[in-house]
Amino acid sequence: MTYEEMDGRLRGLEPYEQKLKDKICRPDYSGFEQITYKQKGKTIQVYVMGYSCSETFDAPGRLRTARGHTVYVDKKRCNLFMNKNARFAEVEPHVHDWVELGYMYSGSCTQTVGETEIQLKQGQIIILDSGIPHAIGYTGENDILINMLMEKEFFDHSFYSRLADLGIITVFLMNVMSEQTYHDSYIVFDSEKDRRIQLFMKELICEFLSPTSMEKEIINNLIVLLFSELVNVYENGNVKELAGHRKTCVVPIMHYIEENFRECTLKDTAEIFGLNANYMTTLLKRMTGYSFKELVMEQRLQFAAGMILNTDLACDKIITMSGCGNGTYFYKKFKERFGCSPRDYRKKGKTG
Incomplete structure (x- = not known):
């Protein structure tokens, strides 16, 4: 798959997106439990997405019991999913039990994480810990957000051993996504000018959309390269928010x-x-x-x-x-x- 083919695939309207654009339907969250989430003395209503990606998503397709969060979900690979966020709609506040990496492929979007409103620009990455309420504002036709959903099992012995030489700063970033944290963490990387981040993300998207015979090895190695470069971005000070606190x-x-x-x-x-x-x-x-x-x-x-x-x-x-x-x-x-x-x-x- 060429980058041009990938771009065309991502920009093309899925049938469900077309219905949203034409205002024929609206996102349906009736299949999800809604709970009251307390944060800093305030309460908000959030939807609970399944305790694992496989409980929440059909493959390929969209949300298993409700539509509106995503329109494209590739099959599960290496405890890792990738999806394209549905355009022409908002995503209601929700929580889930997996780590989410959002990449703004094109345009921009507004995300509300906890009580903080974040403007994610083209080329930037946000990593959300499990269990933190977040919502996504309305996105137009040019606003393409790609999400990688990583189950806890993804961060196994093999993953950590590949990153072993990167030092404790890597552990710091990984700890944001581990079971040792308070599960209220997120990081926004100002990676829009980072050549490698854009390259690795495009290669990952291509591999998901058009898998090769070595897809598992390619995906695993690209993820390691991606996180390695995110460490560089962090060390260079190009981080807006970290672990729910100002940097x-x-x-x-x-x-x-x-x-x-x-x-x-x-x-x-x-x-x-x-x-x-x-x-x-x-x-x-x-x-x-x-x-x-x-x-x-x-x-x-x-x-x-x-x-x-x-x-x-x-x-x-x-x-x-x-x-x-x-x-x-x-x-x-x-x-x-x-x-x-x-x-x-x-x-x-x-x-x-």
């Missing part, structure tokens, strides 16, 4: 930990950045979900995981190189983080 600059601290994880201490790091030690670790915990000690350990574990997969060095040697002097504690934390021992982790890496 706070913790990136320099995290960079310092990445570069000095073997020997850095809370006291010394706080002094370098001119912060009170208790305040700094509280700030890190609030913004990343990790305390200073946990971030240091996470970086040591990631370093060790990379060495285990890519070298034949003995585990004891790798533990020493990571800066973790207590072997028993390291083995305990490694199993908590990766779900297996270092030895089994190496075996999994060799067998794929």
